[in-house]
Amino acid sequence: MNSRIKTLLMTAAILAAMPAHAEDKPLIGLVSIAATEANNVRYINGAKKAAEELGYDVSVVDAAGSADQANAAIQNFAQRSAFAIVDLVFPASSIGAGLDAAKQANIPVVTWGGGLGLSVAATNGSGAPIAEPVIKKMIDDMGGKGELLALTYRTGEVCRNRETLMDKMLESHADIKVTKNEVRIPGYFEDGAQYANAWLASHPPGAGKLAIWGCWDDPAIGAIGSLRSQARDDVMVYGVNGNAQAIENIKNGHMIATAWEDSYTEGYNMVKLLADIKKAGADWKPHAVEVPAVLITRDTVEDFLKQHPDTVQ
Template sequence: MKIGLKCRLALVFGLIALLGTSAWAGGGSQAEKSDKITLGMVSIDVNDSGNARAINGATARAKELGWDVITIDAHGNADEANSAIQNLALRGTQIIIDLVFPVTSLGSGLRAAEQSGAVVGTWGGGLGSTVAVTNGSGGLLAEPIVAQMVKDLGGKGSILALTYHTGQVARERELVLDSVLKDYPDIKVTKNEVRIPGYLQDGAEFASAWLAAHPRGSEPLAIWGSWDDPALGAIASMKQQGRDDVKVYGQNGNIDAIVAVESGWMTATAWEASEEEGKVLVDTLKQALEAGKSWTPKAAEVPAVVVSTQNVADFIRQHPEAAGR
């Protein structure tokens, strides 16, 4: 990174040994038993920018390694995700990545993966008893954004929080929000749950109603999205109503969010190096596959950067691709 880091994203890598007849329980590695490795990825939403960038990074690294790649969109539905993982396991996919779905929602899928001997990783889904490795952002990415929002509000006012409980990352970020705001009784929070698909429309509709109940000049106001896109939907309603008095905060730092910060409509977002995270995840899963039973937990860090109206120009100069330039 060429710019100073304002937050660091901890990526925790670990193994909980798989049981049964899988390669993890045997003496050799699965990599030694297969001439061609297939990577299967099950995404909560392939159209989400963060998911898409992580998938692109993982795909690029897998192709460099000569692997086949299968990507499945589960449309925000845990049942679809479980079915997808089961199908991947049945066809002998050696490495499976879950993107964002909490491992607690993937019981049947993970059991099928365990029985097939597949190595499973998650991007933002956490660790479970059959998951060999995880990375991705959660609460750590939210901390600097929530802190800045509270500071910008002066410790008082009202916030519209656009939440999403199906995704592990969004849950963790909401927990950070709740934890910080416990110390600020003068900040009132309205929570609305968005859907996948439909987060842009939901963000716009919830914001429209909230803005009507919170007129200009009434108090300090902010909108917080558990990731960028719901907040971008809210900005659409702000533009329609001519409301430039509300501060807006996102997380992930997709192209539209960086451009919104540049134009002044979004106050800040945390840019996540999702493509790099995808590459790191594949590299670590490869190591786990080759190591077999000897695999030991690992930790690594991929940097994240808070991009605000104060530093966005410098950020874009150093990372033009983050703004689609």
């Protein structure tokens, strides 16, 4: 099948998956890397709440980890004369075709975790700043030595930046030996469990400080399943994003720490910003609108839940 036919078929599939929207309402197109993943869901819900308040209609496309599908979705939103488009996690460098189509149609594109670049108007949810407190705690807990399994994902800008930060922070800790495995979307729970099983086979109890880190919570949660099935309580587990399962695992003693990303507020704030971006037009200066992360540990989880009880509902 040639590339032109493949693109046409993909475009048709994206259009078929897109729900109709009210013609009298401005359309906000959300293109998600994994629309059922907990943090994506929170962001989408925040975006929908802001859209409801502003009288916008929202259409969500799940690109299922595919940059090709993301580009096709953005191009179709451009053809539909969307008011604005929100890219969830795909790096700007991987959605160039979509960004070009939106630019030609004078439609602003903002990113969540996709970074600034090309014609992106604004970004938030940047990966590295959110992960930093968790990585620091992990290194401290390991005492600067031991064996680490890192569950990565390089298609997404967020995980790519978190992995780069981890590498940089580990440069001064040569006694921490790192094994890296890249998970898939979809399939991250299963991959986390599978890679943990293989890694545990060569890292028996008593082999020194052992830790597993997920560039977001879900692969680490998959690994916890393997640890529990093997009755291994000697491995420290760390995640990032602070989804409900991660918080419950910290509360129950199966995970050491995560960083809660208030993605609901990130989605809400970004959609609220769109009218300003449109109004400013060519005078708009691209910038980041970050929401700080909160480190959650076994020592702080109870207080966190008192302040944010909705995070595990």
